[in-house]
Amino acid sequence: MLRLTDIKLPLDHPEEALAAAxxxxxxxxxxxxxGYCVFRRGFDARKRGAITLIYTLDVDVADEASILAxxxxxxxxxxxxxTNYHFVAKATAPLTHRPVVIGLGPCGLFAGxxxxxxxFRPIILERGKAVRERTKxxxxxxxxxxxxPESNVQFGEGGAGTFSDGxxxxxxxxxxxxxxxxxxxxxxAGAPEEIIYVSKPHIGTFRxxxxxENMRNTIESLGGDIRxxxxxxxxxxxxxxQGVRHVRGVTLADGEQIRTDHVVLALGHSARDTFEMLHQRGVYLEAKPFSIGFRVEHPQSIIDRVRFGPQAGHPLLGAADxxxxxxxxxxxSVYSFCMCPGGTVVAATSEPGRVVTNGMSQYSRNERNANAAIVVGIEPSDFLPYDNSGSPLAGIALQRHLESHAFELGGGTYEAPGQLIGDFLAARASTSFGEVQPSYKPGVHLTDLSSALPxxxxxxxxxxxxxxxRKIKGFARPDAIFTAVETRTSSPVRVRRDEHDLQSINTRGLFPAGEGAGYAGGILSAGVDGIRVAEAVALSIAQNTHAH
Known part of the structure; x- marks a missing residue:
């Protein structure tokens, strides 16, 4: 099989054009x-009106050696x-103490x-509810x-990625x-096959x-236990x-203890109480940089027109990002983050009396507005005004302060405080909406956001x-709208692990993983890290079995 890259064709090429190319x-x-199959399909939109598709193809040829020569x-x-996956180990006998996975977001899902x-018949523990109950x-x-507080955008089956652009x-x-x-x-599990080859695949919440649910059923059919x-x-x-610390189990909220020598710590970035428990238990944590800011909304049509010109609306292009x-x-540095074409801004708090915004899209991406986080990078030194104790959890104190203040600015009803871009730039409070209507539910309370961030x-x-x-004409249009506050861009904490065996640097048998532990950012990278950590657990079990 040969891999052919950088094959360019017009946006509306006939099907036979690929074979000819x-x-x-x-x-x-x-x-x-x-024969051939499409490994990747992207597009080059630098020339509006002349957008080209760019293919990477895997081709089965009759005389591969001579062609390569x-x-x-x-x-x-x-x-x-x-690109096929190859397992690194297989269980040879039932384990006395099964591995435990904490969290059923994308990382925990793939680790499990x-x-x-x-x-290895893992036991997966999720603090929230099954995905349909959680959706309600x-x-x-x-x-x-x-x-x-235990069942929301942050907690429950599927993790925070379930309510995102996918x-x-x-x-x-x-x-x-x-x-x-x-x-x-x-x-x-039911995703459209195109996610295998399009350059920027997405699924959306409903899918x-x-x-x-289908992946949960697969895990259970293979002997896994999901609770x-x-x-x-x-x-x-x-x-x-020898003074070496080892995990020996976990204690649940109801007092039950589960004995295990292998714990995958697949927490989301909002498991603040669990981070506090780990800190108290002496697990090595450190504060890490993250970003804070607002959600911005524009008409999607503006973004489409600027990015795609006359080819805006083409079904192969979809909504522009x-x-x-x-x-x-x-x-x-200020940058856009988690851009959701044709999506909505959603309430994403997990704690009472706080307001947090996030973005979400369905697979169709056909809502009226585009939204994205506009965020500013911050460092652990920026956490000091909120917690100067030197605690690795100081970033959480900053998040809580901003989220509580956003709750107050929004009127104390879980409405998000908002401001039109023109008013924000002029440093005056907003009093009425323009053409752009915000999508955030339960609603947006117009105010002055100048105190919403440092x-x-x-x-x-x-x-x-x-x-x-200047890059996207209309991006600063006066009636585009900011909603506050975006604080959960990534985890404010890193649970340090050894780069080789992926175990906590001071607690053997504990495998920090995914976004909450500071090792992923998004569904795909969290899933990949879940696979890496599952392999590390499997190799650790195999090594211990061989040693005994």
């Missing part, structure tokens, strides 16, 4: 081509790599799935302002093609719900004669918006 690239006749070192004609596929509880906040792409290095395994399992509404309140740690960054005079962040965003407008 393969023959032209390889200088062969039709008889030399046994003819092309020599041409980087666009190479042997296709093996891989452990189950290898025969989430809508309870959006429609009735009734927050369920983006399935990442910029992580992936030499072992774990991302392909993630996408393949999603397709098995994710069914897929997560909902099971919050882990303590970690059982034992120190051996964007990626923006501006380096400010005060040394801060002064350096407000200054940076005020500088960045006109700069973004």
């Amino acid at each position: 393969i023959r032209a690239r390889l200088h062969v006749g039709a008889a030399a081509i046994r 003819r092309f020599g070192d041409d980087p666009h004609v190479r042997p296709a790599p093996d 799935l891989l452990l189950a596929q290898m025969g 509880d989430t809508w309870d906040l959006w429609r009735k302002r009734n927050l369920h 983006k399935l792409y990442s910029q992580i290095s992936d030499p072992k093609h774990y991302g392909r395994k993630v996408l393949t399992e999603f397709v098995k 994710l719900v069914t897929m997560v 909902f509404q099971q919050r882990v309140d303590d970690l059982l740690v034992e120190t051996d004669a 964007y990626k923006l960054v501006h380096h400010c005079r005060n040394g801060r 002064e350096y962040a407000i200054t940076a965003i005020r500088e960045a918006m006109p700069a973004f407008d």
Whole structure:
């Protein structure tokens, strides 16, 4: 099989054009081509009105050796790599103490799935509810302002990614093609097959719900045990004669203890009480950088027109996205994050008396507005005004302060405080909406957002918006709207692990994983990290079994 890259065709090319392009690239006749499949399809939209599709193809040819010899070192004609997944271990006998996975977001889901596929029958503990019950509880906040602290956008089966744009792409290095395994399992669970090959695949919330349920059924059919509404309140740690700390089990909120020597810590970035417990138990944590800001909404039609010109609305292009960054005079960087084409801004708090915004899209991406986070990068030194104790949890104190203040600015009813861009740039409170109607439920309370973030962040965003407008005309239109506050861009904490065996650097048997532990950002990278950690657990079990 040959891998052909950088094959460019017009947006509306006929189906037979791909085969013709393969023959032209390889200088062969039709008889030399046994078959082909699309490995990746992206597009180049730099020339509006002349957008081209860019293909990577895997081609089965009759005489591969002679073709490769003819092309020599041409980087666009190479042997296709093996992208199939290969298990690193298999359980040889039932375990006395089964591995435990804490959390059933994308990372925990894939860690559990891989452990189950290898025969290790994991026990997966999720503090929230099954995905359909969780969806009802989430809508309870959006429609009735009734927050369920253990069942919401952050907690429950599927994790925070369930209520998102469902983006399935990442910029992580992936030499072992774990991302392909993630996408393949999603397709098995009901995702559209196109996610395997389009350059920026996404699913959307409604499809994710069914897929997560199907993956849960697979894990259970392989002997895994999934338990909902099971919050882990303590970690059982034992120190051996050499002074080395080992995990020996977990204690649940109801007092039940589960004995285990292997715990996958697949927390989401909002499991603040669990981070506090880990800190108290002496697990090594450190504060890490993250970002804070607002959600911005524009008419999707503006973004489509600027990005795609006359080809806006083409079914192969879908709703347009964007990626923006501006380096400010005060040394801060402002950038767009988690852009949701044709989506909605959603209430994402997990604690009473706080307001948090996030973005979500359905698979169709056909809502009226585009939204994205416009955020400012912050460092642990920025946490000091909120907690100067030197605690690794200081970033949580900053988040809570901003979220509580947003609740107050929004009127104390879970409405989000909002401000029109024109008023924000002019430093005056907003009193009425323009053409852009906000999508956030339970509603937006217009006000002045100048106190919603630290002064350096407000200054940076005020500088960045006109700069973004020069890149996307209309981005700073006066009636586009900000809603506050976006604080959960990534985990404020990293649970440090050894880069080789992926265990906590001071607690053996504890495997920090995914976004909450500081090792992923988004569905795909979290799933990939879940696979990596599942392999590390399997190899640890195999090594211990062999040693005994």
